[in-house]
Amino acid sequence: MAVTAQQIAELTGVSRGTVDRALHNRGRVRPEVAARIRQVADELGYRPNPIGQALVKTPRDFRLGVILQSAETPTMQIVCAGVHHAAEELRASGVELILREVTGLDTELVLEAIEELVGLGIQGLAIAPSTESEIRHCIDDLHEHNIPVVTLNSDVPGSKRLCFIGMDNYRGGQTAAGLMCQLLPDGSKVLPLAGHLNNTAHNNRLNGFFDALRQETDYHMTLLPFQPCFDRDDYAYEITQHVLRAEPDLAGIYVASNGQQGVCQAVEEMGRKRLVKVIAFDLNEPNLRLLQQDSLSCVLDQEAFEQGYRAPYLLYEHLMHQKKPVQSLIYTDIAIRTKYNSDLAVPVSNTGH
Amino acid sequence: MAVTAQQIAELTGVSRGTVDRALHNRGRVRPEVAARIRQVADELGYRPNPIGQALVKTPRDFRLGVILQSAETPTMQIVCAGVHHAAEELRASGVELILREVTGLDTELVLEAIEELVGLGIQGLAIAPSTESEIRHCIDDLHEHNIPVVTLNSDVPGSKRLCFIGMDNYRGGQTAAGLMCQLLPDGSKVLPLAGHLNNTAHNNRLNGFFDALRQETDYHMTLLPFQPCFDRDDYAYEITQHVLRAEPDLAGIYVASNGQQGVCQAVEEMGRKRLVKVIAFDLNEPNLRLLQQDSLSCVLDQEAFEQGYRAPYLLYEHLMHQKKPVQSLIYTDIAIRTKYNSDLAVPVSNTGH
């Protein structure tokens, strides 16, 4: 058994209460006594038992909120599953996790959801916003009211959020570039596809891609001018078809946004499946199918389930054990998925929580 | 706040003790009363608070043992780091984790370590054995004595272990085959390298590789006869050099065992770096270097840190909350690592535990 506060109390000849106040700097303890207590605690390597702490510190109304914007998308549904998993675990420990799924891009709905959750008395908020700017002020506001905020999936840089958990899109782009170089012969032609031009995530994916290609001096890809497809499969289809006609020797397509289904359809219809290597993002239902039918060479996944699962726990640990996240940017693994190592089964933690 | 046993007691007009006995089928409660209690608990969705349970159920001498064989290898050192991380967390919760690192393949030392740990009074054991057969009897013995055993990294099939956590080597082999097909032009020559002929893990990696290649009917790799290098870099070096001379158009090497450093050295010395694609296993210090200098195309990683971290928790959850592992074979992710998505930084959980 690890050393307890009681033992320290006995060794120093004071009461548990005094030990507690001394070790947590709550004041009201004579300095020399406090010093002695700290010294003994140090020597014995005392660490407060988190189980005891949790038991006494869990308030009768421990509520956390989660808001997911664009909740209807396949990837967000995976995030959602992660949230549910956390909710179930936390519920047993006396924490209520309230989830609000917001469909689409309407910022107004998000602000309403925040207000609603605050009204319900949440002590912390995890939020996956589609746009940053309008939400920033709101996050800072919550911070002022001592409601910590964690962003997930998409960040709000510059805000007073506790931390962000999600993908390092720049590195994702680099990884895609590295794969392209490995998959294609030297000097191949590659088409980069983006979504909206002002989407930070997509831009980072593009920049990482371009930068890494430049640095890979042993390979010399010919980059076609990049095309915005606005996350739409029909546009992506048109673009792909058009480019394939104009550039019959096109060897690779890098899809930094959505639209991969349109791309794959066009590639297949022109009989170039497997000859044109397509790399896209996110392992979800539709992409898994595309992988399995060899339409996609591989997919770069951002571990959406883990994002949804861990974000509430980051809040919980912060509120319960004053544990600050290790970094303010927590990047999930960039998982390279092929049809052989892909699986949509729920990853189970089994680590106590 | 979630519903507590106390509330159920009040609603059913009995005491907390009776509720506890009824819900856990400990007997000594009138059937009708028990039924009523269970019904109310059901309606309210009662789940015993694991924090309360943990507090009262943690015995004064909660000790778990971990034994790692071949602990001197780079990958086992990563497993080891995971164990240490779990040990630190568990220590705070009143659990002592005792680690014994066994160098080399000597089974006798492992048996001694087991005996020592049992002598120290461990309530559960996690073990990463290098060989199965001699350990099987011992595991079954521990099981008889109510000491659950979890195998990690390498399994002991047929034993009475609670579960195994580690890599699905067959699937790893398949994944490697899939990558080879993507990386190499149709009809390329590939050399498969194995370690010891009787190493189950390596054999599974080979079988998965062969099977997947056979099924990839759109590609037609020419497989050279596979060579055993006994996990030694010097042998691997010789073999690679020899084959490269005999087969100047060799395009890929699949290293199912250790020896990748020898392989890469030979490839480089013959000026074929980047032209011959080399795929190996395990992301560790030396392999990370080989990735970074483009000697390895990619590595299939088995998440060694997670194995070491989760194995003790599987025991803890089993003993503390009667939680059986979800499956008896818990496969860690098959992570495809290139120089761009590799990192030896410790993955931190932050999920409470």
Add this chain to the structure above:
DNA sequence: TTGAAAGCGATACCAC
């Protein structure tokens, strides 16, 4: 400045 005591939720033991 300090100690004593209550209480968080669940379990186990001991009376009845």
Add this chain to the structure above:
DNA sequence: GTGGTATCGCTTTCAA
């Protein structure tokens, strides 16, 4: 069969 009570480790009143 059942209820009361002590206990786990810690925090937080409330008295002194």
